[in-house]
Amino acid sequence: MASDREQLSASLNEIVRARHARIPEVKERLERLDEVSSRLNAVRLAALELPPEWTGDPAIQDAVARLDDSEIAAALRRARTELEAVLARYSRDSINIGVGGRARVGKSLLLQSISGLTDQQVPTGAGVNVTAVRSRIFHAASQQATISFHTRVSFLDEVVLPYFTDLNIPSQPSSLDDFQRLLPRLKQEHEDHRNTLDTVETEKWSRLLAIGAAIPNLQLDGGTRTLHDLSDLRRYVAYPTTADKDREDGDPTFVAPRDYLAVRDCRIEAPFPVSDLDRLALVDLPGLGETAAGIDQRIVNDLTGEVDVVLMLFRSATGQANIDDIDSKALDLIKRAQGAVRHSADFAWILVNTAPGEEASAKDLVSELHRRFNDKEPDSRHIVLQANAKDPASIHSHALLPVLSRLADRLPEMDMDVLNGAVAAMAAPLSRIQNAATQLQAAISTTAAQTGSARQRLDDLADALRKDVQSSLAQVRPARLAQEYLPLYLEAIDAIHAEVKDWLSDGLGLPGRDAWSDEAVPPSCGAWINEAKREWGLSRSHGPFANSELHRLRVEITSRYATLDLFLNDTLVEAFYTDICDSIAGQSPGSVNQSGAERAYLVGGPEPASGSHRLNRLAAVLQACDPQLPALTAAVDRLRGMRFDFRLQSYPLLYDLNRRMQPEDSTDAPFPPLFARESTEFMYEWFLEEFTQYSFRVKGELLQDAERQFRVLAGAALVFEDDVSRSGRSSREFRDLAEGYRNELWPRRFDDINRSSTRAKALSNALRGLSSAVERALDGNG
Amino acid sequence: MTMTPQLPTWNVAMLGPSRVGKTSLLTALKVAADDYFDGSPVDVRPEDDVTRLAFARNNTLMLSELMAGRFSPDLEGDQEAQQYGLKVTSGVDTHVMSLRFKDFPGGWLATSEESYVRKELMDSPTVMMPIDAALLMEADGQHSAPVLEGLGLAYVEPLVVTWAKERTKSGDPMRLLLVPVKCESYFNDNGGRFDKSDKLFKRVKEVYGRVVDRYLENAPDGELLYAPVDTIGPIELMDVSWVNLGDGRRTMKPEYRVRRDGSGTPLGRKVKGAEPILAHLIRDVLDTQRAALLQLEDEANDAIRGREAEAQRRRSNWFKRILDNLSGHHEERMSAIAQAQADLQSLDESITKLARSADAISAKDAARVRRWS
DSSP, X not given: OHHHHHHHHHHHHHHHHHHHHTHHXXXXXXXXXXXXXXXXXXXXXXXXXXXXXXXXXXXXXHHHHHHTXXXXXXXXXXXXXXXXXXXXXXXXSSEEEEEEEOTTSSHHHHHHHHHOOOTTTSOOOSSSOOBOSOEEEEEOSSXXXXXEEOBHHHHIIIIIHHHHHHTTOSSOOSSHHHHHHHHHHHHHHHHHHGGGOOHHHHHHHHHHHHHHHHGGGOOOBSXXXXXXXXXXXXXXXXXXOHHHHHHHHHOTTOOXXXXXXXXXXXXXXXXXXXXXXXXXXXXXXXXTTXXXXXXXXXXXXXXXXTOSEEEEEEEGGGOGGGOSHHHHHHHHHHHHHHTTOSOHHHHEEEEEEOOTTOHHHHHHHHHHHHHHHSTTSTTSSSOEEEEOTTOHHHHIIIIIHXXXXXXXXXXXXXXXXXXXXXXXXXXHHHHHHHHHHHHHHHHHHHHHHHOHHHHHHHHHHHHHHHHHHHHHHHTOOHHHHHHHHHHHHHHHHHHHHHHHHHHHHTTTTOOSOOTTOOTTSOGGGHHHHHHHHHHHHHHSSSXXXXXXXXXXXXXHHHHHHHTHHIIIIIIIIHHHHHHHHHHHHTOSTTOOOTTXXXXXXXXXXXXXXXXXHHHHHHHHHHHTOSSOOHHHHHHHHHHHTOOOOHXXXXXXXXXXXHHHTSOBOOSSSOBSOOOOGGGHHHHHHHHHHHHHHHHHHHHHHHHHHHHHHHHHHHHHHHHHHHHHHTSTTHHHHHHHHHHHTHHHHSTTTTHHHHHHHHHHHHHHHHHHHHHHHHHHHHTTOO | OOOOOSOOEEEEEEEEOTTSOHHHHHHHHHHHHHHHHTTXXXXXXXXXXXXXXXXXXXXXXXXXXXXXTEEOOOOOOOOSOOEEEEEEESSOTTSEEEEEEEEEEHHHHXXXXXXXXXXXXXXXXXXXXXXXXHHHHHOOGGGHHHHHHHHTHHXXXXXXXXXXXXXXXXXXXXXXXXXXXXXXXXXXXXXXXOOOHHHHHHHHHHHHHHHHHHHHHHOTTOEEEEOOOBSSOSEEEEEEEEEEOSSSOEEEEEEEEEOBOTTSOBOOOOOBSOXXXXXXXXXXXXXHHHHHHHHHHHHHHHHHHHHHHHHHHHTSSHHHHXXXXXXXXXXXXXXXXXXXXXXXXXXXXXXXXXXXXXXXXXXXXXXXXXXXX
């Protein structure tokens, strides 16, 4: 027996651990659901902001109404309540058994038998309903009770107002003070209608008036009270005793204490006799079938998430006559609390309290229970147990262990049922939200597209802008650049030629007097001549040295001319970019501006930004445009990538010249000439003249070719103009550009449309947020 | 006696700006002729002291420049109209071809009487236009103004057009000579290593195309010769700079190097391309003269026939024959007839000899000559 209980205890521990492990998942689902609610509210608010011309659209009206449907809101609240119940269920450290039953069936005896508490803590009454407050009893090392009290608000909402609802009293109080002011009138009304009331109504009127009379004596501060001596507990959990009630009836000045009214929750801890079932907790449910207002819903609320199983007590001594509609209703309430748990046999048990000597009548009761609640099929819907509630051993063996054993087996599946049920409850409202959001989004897009005049106006401006830019770009004729920059380019070439001549004159690049130099030789060429003479000493000929010098000097001079790249790219291309940007900005002479666009936005101002900086800005603006502009972006990128490369260009230009500057071993006309041994100085002069002439020829070729650079720019300008304004996508992309930068290009021109558009966009964004939230909430729902 | 069987003077008008190198060109013609006709009876020499002196001075200057290993073309320009004469003979002193080169520099033309210039031009069957090849080739687009100014195109074109019209109207022959000078840097047939002759021809056509077109429009039968000349030979353009003249104008300042042998000794003057010019001048003269000669022959034959008829009339009877013999008239007439026949034959021989020489010389450097169209 002990080992069975140990195994049972281990199983229950594992169930609690598994539940805790799933808490994050449930919390995340709650957060996602809350996000949906929050996003839904944002959509509602954004929809309210829509201008009249939008809200007048029937499609938008319909879609907004579908989203604003109160059923959706209610379904979301229900889904949240279910998830909260799941969270509460998974968060518990205990396996909770709810104990219910009509008055006088031995419910308190049962609780006492399991918990070891006495009549003082769990009151029993002979033939009267004594349990006024739902109590939870936990296994603990010592006895203790924690009483949580209502606030005045929660007392009004949860205790007072349900009576007004049930009794159809029209003027509901807004506060407890208000309620107390109403009391005389309520008494009068009760007196006036006393004869028309049925029993239940009479009972409810009686309780409502008693509550009103008790309020001044109630602790309604929302606080808690801990009782270490459970002998004081009874007043907080039980109805007034019969004696007090009798006295109250006889003495109008006496008001029986009704502290239980102020109690919102009661947690009792006590060392259970069966200590190894330390995960066990009992929930004392107020008597089913009571007349207290709102009690049905309170039972369902209490059961949902709060208990894992319900033990419904019947008393055999009362006989079959007691199985009536009240019992059926009680089981129906339990059925509602069962929620998503698939098998009622797992959740709602029936215990027939059978005292010794009542076996025969118990047997009849069991049969009747099966007939009434199990369709004559024993244990098909509810398992029916028999035990003596007063006998702890009987209760343990015949009630507690069978229930817990089955729970140990079935709870994991029941837990999943509950979670899946909550998740499934979310699916329908979420889908409805999603559909309505999609419909509204489509309606907005349609309306936006149909705002014809604005679209047409923008398209007309875009077309005019394209023609303006094309017309301005057509003014970019590199002839102007040539006029300004050709002289500078020629000067740059001249300057290099002058440098080369200086360099040549300064000892052909080997300046300075050598230690062995001849005094007769001018200092500037001393090193070169000495080098030549040394070489003669090695090879007995000027040939090798002359040939090597031919190469060295040619390469050096060509390299110096290659620095023209700096001018071409840093000065000329920059100037070209500036012209292009000025044209795009409409700042060049002859620019037209039929579109009235602030085109400078596209490329920025002319100063102090360089041409390439402004072109980079244009590229960034185009790249950032929504919608995208692939053709325009590519055209600008091509222009930005333009680079002159002197070496590459000079290959064909200087080919013949350089070919002629290679050594020629000809007997008739060798090149360089065959210098005599004593002609070293002349050889120096020859190289000086030959390479001065070479540089002059290179310069000549470059000068003759100079205008080609400007033709390259002319070609680039024409291609860019074509790409920008004449390509197949040009018209469309200019319209997209106009759409993307409408306010920047035409400031204030679209203010009216902007306001509407901004609000529509805000709604559209809110809808996107809602859709995303719904998708996240639905994620994993299958 | 109307018959004068001598070669007449042939006028060549030279239209070119100052400093283009006209004296050097004429000297080059003489040098080329000396080289070519050396050892033959044909002789080309200065006709007068002015010419002789100018040629000598030019030649001396060139040689001294070359010997110094430098060359500066910035020689003093001619300020006044001058004439230079070349005599061409075939070895018979009485049959001398006289070529008169009349120089009309731009500066002078601008201040001269138009009627005088026109008259002088109309008397010239040949117009020679020396062209500064270096200026034409080395100036880039930035220097078009100095090029036009340097080439004197502005004043040349209307003169050429007037000349063509007038000569055509009177049915006189004519030839326009386009003669680029200072061409040493653009040919590789005279010691140079780079051949830019095509480009030179292209540039001449670009710049002178309009002048030539208008010449041919107005003189459909007019002759044309393009003949570039190296007037010096062993020089190469080494660098060019542009100098501001101070009045907003710029002028080209070329710098030449002189070719030398392996020991560093400068090479001597070596004219190239002048022969075709000389040949065409001679041929033009001869063609004209041959036509004139045919007329002279006819006239001479008529004269002989007249004299013979007169002789027959005077000696128609014995008495007349005695009288004729006694008076000496008979001898005189017979001598005149014989002289006329001899003169004609001699002139014809000279013409034939010169024509052969002209044909031979025109083959030399013919590669440089280009058909215009």
